[in-house]
Amino acid sequence: MDFNDTPEEAAFRQKARNWLAENAIPESELEGDNLIHRHRPWLKRLYEGGWSCISWPKRYGGQGASPIQEVIWNQEQSHYPHLKTHRFSVGQKMVAPTLMEFLEDRPETLERLLPPIASGDETWVQLFSEPAGGSDLAALRTRAERDGDAWLVNGQKIWSSHAVEAKWGFIVTRTDPTVPKHKGLTCLYLDMENPGIEIRPIKQANGESEFNEVFFADVRIPDNQRVGQVGQGWEVAVTMLSHERLAMGGENFGVDYEALRKLAGEVCIDGRPAIENAQVRAKLADFYCVEAGLRATTNRAISALSKGKNPGSETSINNMVIGASTQEIAAFALDLMEQAGIVLDESTQESSFFQQAFLSIPSMRIAGGTDEIQANIVAESVLGLPREPRVDKNVPFNELPGGK
Amino acid sequence: MDFNDTPEEAAFRQKARNWLAENAIPESELEGDNLIHRHRPWLKRLYEGGWSCISWPKRYGGQGASPIQEVIWNQEQSHYPHLKTHRFSVGQKMVAPTLMEFLEDRPETLERLLPPIASGDETWVQLFSEPAGGSDLAALRTRAERDGDAWLVNGQKIWSSHAVEAKWGFIVTRTDPTVPKHKGLTCLYLDMENPGIEIRPIKQANGESEFNEVFFADVRIPDNQRVGQVGQGWEVAVTMLSHERLAMGGENFGVDYEALRKLAGEVCIDGRPAIENAQVRAKLADFYCVEAGLRATTNRAISALSKGKNPGSETSINNMVIGASTQEIAAFALDLMEQAGIVLDESTQESSFFQQAFLSIPSMRIAGGTDEIQANIVAESVLGLPREPRVDKNVPFNELPGGK
């Protein structure tokens, strides 16, 4: 048990570190207020240097790197937080692996679609959730009807991130409402400039608009943009979601132990720094245990990758615990400030990130699978507990109570 | 809003108080190590004075008292904790109301059965739970087969309190396994001296043996000891359980705020009484909020009774919250003692009731309906949330996975 790289890993790390040191773009040179525009030049440079999407095959723009190499690369890259290209992750981390799996037999299509994802030239939007869907994704109602060698799509999607900037959309549609709901779905990809698409931003509770509603009125999509078989859409979508769960997580909105410890050293209780108060210490200790535990769990997964093993199921707890515990501790931080805990001074980010976190964390417990769905996943896929009885399993979609 | 009695209530309270002052048996005069034997003389005196089961009709041994009079009587009686006759409550609070409801048309039977319950001469045992049953009581397998004008009972019951002392048993049996499980049940009462009954005590995790297993081998019960119709057993049993839920609760094993405060004043942290420690204070405060909240909730219910109204659903939370919160605080009390927290000195009860409570509380979260069942009840009957889909509703009992 040690924290050292193997000699091969160390060599790779050095190479990555050197390249970054020579090529990283300073924060002052980034332009544009939209992160996609801001980071495009950096992604271009990564791509040209061979450092974008390094785990992909070379023919699609990667360098065929191993999982542990990818981890090392991410660790090195994380020393440049202003260059974090997470706004490109739908295409890079979710769509691309799914396309590689289900369009394996169409390498020319992959050669057209994947390199622009790696280079940042083309971004993607995921078109899965619907107003009636939520946790029950397969309850979606957006219809795709066959029309010659194409599909006509009508319906509405929701919670689509960054739809406006996207060149391509990846959509799951209902192609047969007369069979049980998981069986009547089909996945397609489409050019977001197709006529009939309307995008409306959703205003969130924290005042931001990260997500959109997307409306489809007779949008025509050629059948050769189908991903997987007709009726195989659920399987394709689940594959993509499993990539999403791996890609997500880790965002803590700046709420970490060090920030808390700093705050507790600054504010006073009865004339003494709050950190001397036993209750404050207990809360801090509990939060530290979660934070350190998640970090150590990630390290165990990395170790498995390093040995060429499957990282196992331990990391699945991340999404389940981080939101709720961060929400509790953010509220406690505001309590420590007492009356001043209400102030959200947007001009000075560091002085009010607990407030901003408090307002944004509820979405962290919902997006990408609610806490409850995450607990189901842990219970079923890790512990092997049975699924609940499904009343909708063998019923045609159009006969379900919510499927009207 | 006030805490005063109405004039009528005050008069009744005075009458009760006077009678108790004149008649209460001093603790030193109680004899026998079994609470049933110990309290029998007192129950006899209560009965003869007209103060046992006061809400029952006079003809069955009560005095037809109103619900608020019963509350007042209980409050006055609670000043004599050594005379708490809870070991008689199966007969008095569960069986008797059920018999009065389902044998309403057989007053002569009630005149035979009820007065000895009120006087303490005859105690009852509830024979409901089975090894395969638990929360799912209706999954019981004990068979009763028709044999002339009687039933032949075979099977096994579990979790029966004080079966050895009981004169009578109240049993729910399966009389038809070919219909869905709730429909094939029938209730009977039986003389516990019948041949074919074997009682075995169950040793509990805390080392005590409060409960029994009861085995039935061809036990013959006359059909005129049936309660309710054949096949009506579920309805009868549910009635009795609803009386049980009202009768139960409130046992805190001595873990209350005052005990905690005393402990926290005695043990030290860093040379100062623990009660000066902010974390100790926070835990104490939270526990006080639960304790005071339950007390005030009871007072609201009593107020409703006092006005002749239905007490409402608020008290249903009692069983749901008391066990888990008492378990947490008992553990915390042991933590406060540190290394000495492990000591269970049975010779001096007051010095180790936190330990005894810690060991016994798990049963409090299970007996009479688990925390989870209580939460279901609150969600369904108070909030009107839907039941879960039932896979066993319309399936013959003998075709169910657990019904083999």
Next chain:
Amino acid sequence: MNFDFSEEQVLLQEQARKFLADACPADLVRSALHDDAPYNEELWKGIVEMGWTAATIPEEYGGLGLSYLELVVIAEELGRAVAPVPFSSSVYLATEALLLAGSEEQKNLWLPKLADGSAIGTFALAEGRGRYSPDGIYTGFSNGKISGEKSVVSDALAASFCITVARDSNSNEVGLYLVTLNQDQAISQQALNTLDMSRSHSSIHFDGADAQPLPAGSTDSACLIDQLLDRAAVLFAWEQIGSADATLEMARDYSLERYAFGRQIGSYQALKHKMAHMYAKNTLARSNCYYAAWALNTNAPELPVAAATARVSATQALFFSSKENIQIHGGVGFTWEYDCHLHYRRARLLAVNIGSEFTWQDKLVSATQQAA
């Protein structure tokens, strides 16, 4: 025992709920998160017309002379409606401070105005981040003038005067001072962005502003502030429990109409049990609020314990129910259009106004120690 509201009080509640359903719909609260007005004047006017600002002011000072049982009923409904008005600052704090400690002259001058809505008051305690303690008060009073910085203050941008906690530079005692806020030369206010912009907040800079001590009668002034906070805590707790119950109802209703996997989401134990726990917490808090209302109304010696108990349990109940209400709603619960966030924001405001859960836990235990 009659541990319940009277028929008249129940009637008042129905009336209040009906009034606020009309006069304070959720859209009005939502738009108050945006606009620059420190409070909704039209709603406030309606509230004044309902007589709520006059409720506990004695008739001799132009009030209605109702009991605190009426006021808690109103507080609950204001919490349920997330009303964007300075009611808590003006009624629970400024009015109470005058009633507790004001001179006859101060009462004669201000209480009628508070009652008829021609004045709004507020209360300034905090000086920066952290828990209030008398030692941390640096705002000073000397020769009729007050100087210092109070931050954060609720509703001062709406108020005509402010009951200010300050230190007398002669006696070194901390006490209450009445300061009118229209002293342009000597007072400057800086508006603050907050988590709940439907109520205004500011920092106030006093630079030799005219101030009058509240004489406080025979009470020692540190005790006075504790008394005032205890009384306000009961009223805040009722506002919190009103909001908490509203969020539980929203969650339940949504869980009955929303389907997932072919079932109402309210049929899943994960959500059923969550709501059962919301109900349990709300019920415990409500029952504690009943007891505290009785103690407040009768000025019982149990008030400090009862107030802290109600305050702690109501704060906990509202935090839990306002956050889990969003969770039960899922994605839409986090949209601007749904009402969940209005309660989540207000919950936080109410949680830190007059002292956090954490501070009141401490007070609760102190109060039980003193009572023992």
Next chain:
Amino acid sequence: MNFDFSEEQVLLQEQARKFLADACPADLVRSALHDDAPYNEELWKGIVEMGWTAATIPEEYGGLGLSYLELVVIAEELGRAVAPVPFSSSVYLATEALLLAGSEEQKNLWLPKLADGSAIGTFALAEGRGRYSPDGIYTGFSNGKISGEKSVVSDALAASFCITVARDSNSNEVGLYLVTLNQDQAISQQALNTLDMSRSHSSIHFDGADAQPLPAGSTDSACLIDQLLDRAAVLFAWEQIGSADATLEMARDYSLERYAFGRQIGSYQALKHKMAHMYAKNTLARSNCYYAAWALNTNAPELPVAAATARVSATQALFFSSKENIQIHGGVGFTWEYDCHLHYRRARLLAVNIGSEFTWQDKLVSATQQAA
């Protein structure tokens, strides 16, 4: 990075689990709750034969000179089996104390005996109820003799000697003293009933018993006790996580075989999510234990933080999983015949031995402050 056990360590774990499955079935633990023996001698003999008591003792003192990574593997399995033996007292505490602070003579005398099982040691810290602090140590050492009362002490009824925390009456410093327990005239022990009678506990009265100071080398003696507790905390945490995982497995298995309302009870979200949370807590604790094992094994400066983190999270995980395992079992979970209560009892013993969750939360924050 290699944040995992080696193949040999995994093999050791399998071997240990197999040995304990045979040599320490649950019925053996259950009967140990009854019998008067302070520990199970046959099981102890087997453990000694497996070499576990010798694991971290250097070869020069008759040990195996293995690393702490081997010892944590053994600790986990002992926790899983709820083994009724004085392993933690003798190995994590007495052996560690000698290794840390013993003189060459003391080591030469005792370590070989600890290794080959001819001696069992223990550690006496507490003097009555409440949190340990050096100021609370009244047991005194003077002129080679020790006097005072130590209570509660684990496994002293099984031990040949006891490393005792006492105060030097000359220097007034608190330090460690080795006291052999066969001094009938000068030492009396009183057996205590406890929540977990499968391990023995007693109070020890020293009345001028012979005692030798552990010289401690260059370390200041208060630091020494903290160091010892930090090291022991890692090993205790591994025992706790072994027990916690065993309870989760029991709960899962039972929930798969038990039916209610026509379904496996493990299909109900109330229980599924409870077990998911058990898994999450156990996993966080286990990962913290990995980190702490690394820190212990390399004697890293991170040890104090890592040890406290592992200890707090393992204590919390085991309390949660041992109590909810009973809950998931329902009625049978509370019977003597089922094994749930063995873990629930042991969980409590492990939670208060060497300091409660509550004490280690405090230490954790102190350690992060010192590290910063």
